[in-house]
Amino acid sequence: MTNDLVEDALSQLANRARPVDDMAGRALRSAARCRVRRRVTASTALVVATAAAIAVPVMVLPAVDGEKVQAGPSGVQGGLDKVLPPDSAVSRAAVRACMNGDPTFPGLTGPPTEGHRARDFRLLATHPVKDGRLVFLGSSKGYRTCLIDKDGKASPANRQRRQIAHLWGTGPGRDPWAPDASVVPLDTGGNVTAYGPGGHVKSYEFHAAGRVTPEATKITVRFGKEPPITATISGSWFLAGTVSPAGTKARAMQQSMEIKAYDANGTVIFETTHPT
Amino acid sequence: MRREARESITAFIEARSTSLIRTAYALTGDQHAAEDLLQSALTKTILRWRHVRDNPEAYVRRAMYNEQVSRWRRAREQTTGDPPEIAVRDESGDVDLRLSLESALLCLPPRKRAVLVLRYLEDLPEVEVAEILGCSVGTVRSQTHKAIARLRELVPGLTADLAPIEELS
Numbered sequence: 400m401t402n403d404l405v406e407d408a409l410s411q412l413a414n415r416a417r418p419v420d421d422m423a424g425r426a427l428r429s430a431a432r433c434r435v436r437r438r439v440t441a442s443t444a445l446v447v448a449t450a451a452a453i454a455v456p457v458m459v460l461p462a463v464d465g466e467k468v469q470a471g472p473s474g475v476q477g478g479l480d481k482v483l484p485p486d487s488a489v490s491r492a493a494v495r496a497c498m499n500g501d502p503t504f505p506g507l508t509g510p511p512t513e514g515h516r517a518r519d520f521r522l523l524a525t526h527p528v529k530d531g532r533l534v535f536l537g538s539s540k541g542y543r544t545c546l547i548d549k550d551g552k553a554s555p556a557n558r559q560r561r562q563i564a565h566l567w568g569t570g571p572g573r574d575p576w577a578p579d580a581s582v583v584p585l586d587t588g589g590n591v592t593a594y595g596p597g598g599h600v601k602s603y604e605f606h607a608a609g610r611v612t613p614e615a616t617k618i619t620v621r622f623g624k625e626p627p628i629t630a631t632i633s634g635s636w637f638l639a640g641t642v643s644p645a646g647t648k649a650r651a652m653q654q655s656m657e658i659k660a661y662d663a664n665g666t667v668i669f670e671t672t673h674p675t
Numbered sequence: 676m677r678r679e680a681r682e683s684i685t686a687f688i689e690a691r692s693t694s695l696i697r698t699a700y701a702l703t704g705d706q707h708a709a710e711d712l713l714q715s716a717l718t719k720t721i722l723r724w725r726h727v728r729d730n731p732e733a734y735v736r737r738a739m740y741n742e743q744v745s746r747w748r749r750a751r752e753q754t755t756g757d758p759p760e761i762a763v764r765d766e767s768g769d770v771d772l773r774l775s776l777e778s779a780l781l782c783l784p785p786r787k788r789a790v791l792v793l794r795y796l797e798d799l800p801e802v803e804v805a806e807i808l809g810c811s812v813g814t815v816r817s818q819t820h821k822a823i824a825r826l827r828e829l830v831p832g833l834t835a836d837l838a839p840i841e842e843l844s
Contacts, residue, residue, distance in 0.1 A: 405791055405823075412781075413697035413700050416700035418693055426688060426718050427685070429715075
């Protein structure tokens with residue numbers, strides 16, 4: 400009897416489902432986007448390596464007054480340490496909101512050391528979005544982005560324990576970004592920010608964050624066919640982003656991203672489009 | 676992706692999407708959420724096609740159940756609303772009973788609902804249910820027991836129509 404009742408109710412429920420048009424096409428496109436994201440993540444790692452090898456020593460040299468910057472991993476970490484902003488109350492608040500425990504670095508084993516702990520991270524740049532702000536955090540070892548609401552609380556997806564951070568300059572991959580000395584995109588993409596009551600995605604955030612040299616005075620980022628967003632440049636770092644409800648617009652924004660940098664005369668000195 | 680793989684994926688989805696969307700709807704209770712869930716599960720399947728092409732449907736179903744439970748866990752953090760109102764059974768007929776039961780099913784947490792969907796809609800044996808959900812047969816039994824008990828709480832008029840819980844396992 401119970402079996403029949405439950406089975407009947409479940410069947411009635413399932414019967415309300417409407418057939419989906421072109422589910423095969425949708426799934427294939429979604430899988431293709433996932434593959435592109437994976438490739439970009441791997442490629443970004445190589446860009447970071449390039450940045451570490453070229454941009455960082457260049458930026459650090461004046462500070463050390465002609466002294467040679469050490470080569471190898473310790474040189475990279477030491478160099479980045481010098482361009483990280485100083486600690487501040489605002490920085491600590493952002494790190495506290497976004498780091499529920501020390502972050503996890505994919506591929507890194509062993510106990511956390513200097514630069515791996517939450518307390519080692521600094522606020523590199525912040526960019527206003529609807530009902531909050533995006534933040535770009537970094538330490539001498541790695542970086543991550545995070546969405547904070549107007550009350551200073553991280554989005555639910557950012558409140559999980561041991562958030563993932565990415566190491567500077569590690570990982571395999573090719574470089575589709577054609578890196579330029581003036582702008583080096585490091586962290587680009589999007590994340591789910593909220594889920595609805597049924598568990599479906601409610602909204603996404605899209606962002607582009609990276610390194611910038613003084614010759615770039617303005618950076619714009621365009622997600623999909625949306626109007627360009629002017630990035631916030633904060634010292635050696637830039638960050639731009641936006642939040643969008645799930646739907647057609649958000650899907651279109653996932654398809655492409657364009658970053659342009661301008662010098663003081665308004666001349667475009669860097670331009671990249673993803674996917675290329 | 677090679678053309679043959681693309682063609683076999685398309686053929687598989689076109690042949691099975693009607694059945695899969697029904698299952699997704701029974702799990703989510705909402706058309707958009709069901710489409711989103713199915714697309715997510717199919718995407719994962721396509722990305723692992725070389726490994727799962729012998730039995731892709733099993734992988735899709737497992738991905739759907741796991742994804743739905745994960746989504747619910749994430750959503751639970753931010754959703755603290757009251758459960759949907761359950762229609763009180765009108766003694767006049769079985770239609771009201773069925774509607775009440777459907778509403779009550781949607782109030783169950785996804786894991787409990789998943790157990791009932793697998794057992795009663797998909798008609799799978801407990802061993803397969805346990806394998807899909809990644810738990811023991813004992814857990815499947817206890818989840819079924821608790822799910823039915825919860826249905827009885829949510830639809831008080833249902834008690835008389837339900838067999839003793841012991842009969843379920």
